[in-house]
Structures are given as C-alpha cells and as structure tokens.
Amino acid sequence: MPADLKPPSLPAQIVDLLLIELTNWRWSWRHMIVVSTLAPLLSIVALGIFARDSGPVALSYILTGNAVLALMFGNLDRVQSHFSFMRSVGSLDYFATLPVSKYALILAAVLAFSLLSLPSVAVTVLFGSLVLEVPLQLSPLVVVVVPFCAIPLAGIGALIGTNTRTPAEADSLSLVVTMVLAGLGPVIIPPERLPEVMVTLGRLSPATYAASALRQTLLGPVTGWLVVDLAALAALAALTFWLVGRKMDWRQR
Numbered sequence: 001m002p003a004d005l006k007p008p009s010l011p012a013q014i015v016d017l018l019l020i021e022l023t024n025w026r027w028s029w030r031h032m033i034v035v036s037t038l039a040p041l042l043s044i045v046a047l048g049i050f051a052r053d054s055g056p057v058a059l060s061y062i063l064t065g066n067a068v069l070a071l072m073f074g075n076l077d078r079v080q081s082h083f084s085f086m087r088s089v090g091s092l093d094y095f096a097t098l099p100v101s102k103y104a105l106i107l108a109a110v111l112a113f114s115l116l117s118l119p120s121v122a123v124t125v126l127f128g129s130l131v132l133e134v135p136l137q138l139s140p141l142v143v144v145v146v147p148f149c150a151i152p153l154a155g156i157g158a159l160i161g162t163n164t165r166t167p168a169e170a171d172s173l174s175l176v177v178t179m180v181l182a183g184l185g186p187v188i189i190p191p192e193r194l195p196e197v198m199v200t201l202g203r204l205s206p207a208t209y210a211a212s213a214l215r216q217t218l219l220g221p222v223t224g225w226l227v228v229d230l231a232a233l234a235a236l237a238a239l240t241f242w243l244v245g246r247k248m249d250w251r252q253r
Contacts, residue, residue, distance in 0.1 A: 008099065013100045013101060014107055014108050018108040032078075033116065036070060036120040037123050039070075041066075044062060044066050044124070047188070048128075048131055061186065061187075061188055062128070064214045064219065065187045065189075066188065068182075068211045071150050072150065072152070072153040072154075072210055073178045075114055076160075081161065083109070083161025084164060106248070109158065113154060125218060137218070137219055137221075138218060141217045141222060142214075142217040145214060145217045149210040149233060152206045155236075155240030155241050156177065158240075163247050181206065181207045184201045184208070185201065185203065185207065186202060188211075
C-alpha cells in the first residue's frame with residue numbers, strides 16, 4: 001500500500017470481509033442450512049418422546065436447549081473448521097497482505113456464520129414449538145439476545161481453529177468443548193433434574209446463560225435475570241475475541 005494511503009476504517013473492513021466470507025458459501029449455503037437443522041430437529045423429536053409426560057417445564061428446556069445447540073455450538077464447529085482450514089492451506093497469509101485488522105477478519109467470519117445459522121434456528125424453534133406443544137411468547141428483545149448467544153462460542157471456535165496444529169485436532173477439541181459445555185448446567189435438562197454439582201459448574205458455561213436468555217425471550221416472561229445473562233455472554237465474547245486476536249499469527253502454519 002502506498003504510504004500516503006490510509007487503510008479502510010474498521011467498519012469498512014468488517015463489511016468488506018463479511019461480503020467475502022458470505023461469497024465463499026454462495027454455492028453451499030443451502031446444504032449447510034439443511035445439515036445444521038437436522039441434528040436439533042431429530043434431538044427435539046427423540047427427547048420429546050421421552051419427556052412427553054414430564055410436564056411443560058421439561059419440554060420448554062428441550063426446545064430452547066436445542067435452539068442453543070443450533071445457534072451456539074453449530075457456529076463454534078463451523079468457525080473452528082473454517083479458521084483451521086485457512087490456517088492449514090495458508091489463506092491467512094493472503095489476508096496478512098491486506099490492510100485489514102485480525103479482529104475485523106475474526107468478527108466478519110463470526111458474523112457470516114451467525115447469519116447463516118439463523119434459518120436453522122428459526123426452523124428449530126417453530127418446528128419444536130409445534131412438536132412439543134410449547135406455545136411461543138416472542139419478545140422483541142429476542143433480536144438482541146440472538147447475536148449475544150451466537151458470538152461467544154463462535155469466538156471460541158476461532159480460538160480453537162487458529163491455535164491447533166491440524167484440522168483433525170481442531171475437530172476433536174471442538175467436540176470435547178461442545179460436549180462439556182452442553183452437558184453442564186440447565187441447558188436441555190431443568191436444574192431440578194440435575195445433580196447440584198452440575199448446576200453449580202453450569203454457571204461457568206456460556207450455554208447456561210444463552211439458554212436462560214432464549215427461554216425468557218421465546219417463551220416468557222422476561223425478568224431481570226436477562227441483564228445478567230447478556231452481561232455474562234458479552235464478557236465471554238470480549239474475552240474470546242481478545243484472546244484469539246492475541247494468539248492468531250497471520251503466517252503461522
């Protein structure tokens with residue numbers, strides 16, 4: 001870049017990189033949406049059969065818990081796979097030659113996958129509501145809650161993808177993180193059905209706060225705990241983005 005030219009502003013970088021990321025999936029986005037929708041739908045049907053006589057509370061946890069799986073953990077896996085692939089084939093070398101910030105690239109990738117996950121989340125919630133017979137009481141605040149839920153674990157996915165040695169290692173670590181965070185705390189299972197130690201440990205999992213926020217804004221009522229949930233998710237998002245920005249080496253192989 002000539003010395004007298006300044007790099008684009010951070011918002012401009014994010015928009016340009018977001019368009020690049022979305023363009024990468026212009027031929028495969030339909031397949032991605034279908035695949036990311038099947039797992040939570042099958043989970044809703046299977047768990048709904050066993051929990052049919054457990055009451056509306058258990059069914060509501062199944063619905064919102066699977067929305068969390070589609071929104072948070074699906075993005076975690078896709079983002080880590082994307083960054084791991086870029087790192088292994090040297091695509092990060094290309095982006096290193098551009099006048100863009102590492103944080104802009106990370107945020108653009110996270111936003112792209114978050115946007116692509118919205119159709120599967122919407123289908124999961126609507127289909128699950130019908131199958132489980134759980135009435136929806138949508139709050140306008142759901143528009144705020146969804147990005148707060150999607151971004152933190154996508155940031156963890158970027159951290160995994162940029163700091164593991166091989167794509168296979170990234171996939172394995174992503175699976176472990178998904179199983180641990182989804183299993184801890186009242187995400188799919190109500191807290192009264194979990195051991196006390198799991199409920200306590202679940203307070204360390206972002207999935208717990210995401211599930212709580214989605215329950216309030218999808219099923220009601222919205223309480224003061226929503227502020228706590230969003231604050232916890234925002235803090236984790238800031239931490240993961242800071243870590244991945246510090247740890248990601250443009251030219252690391």
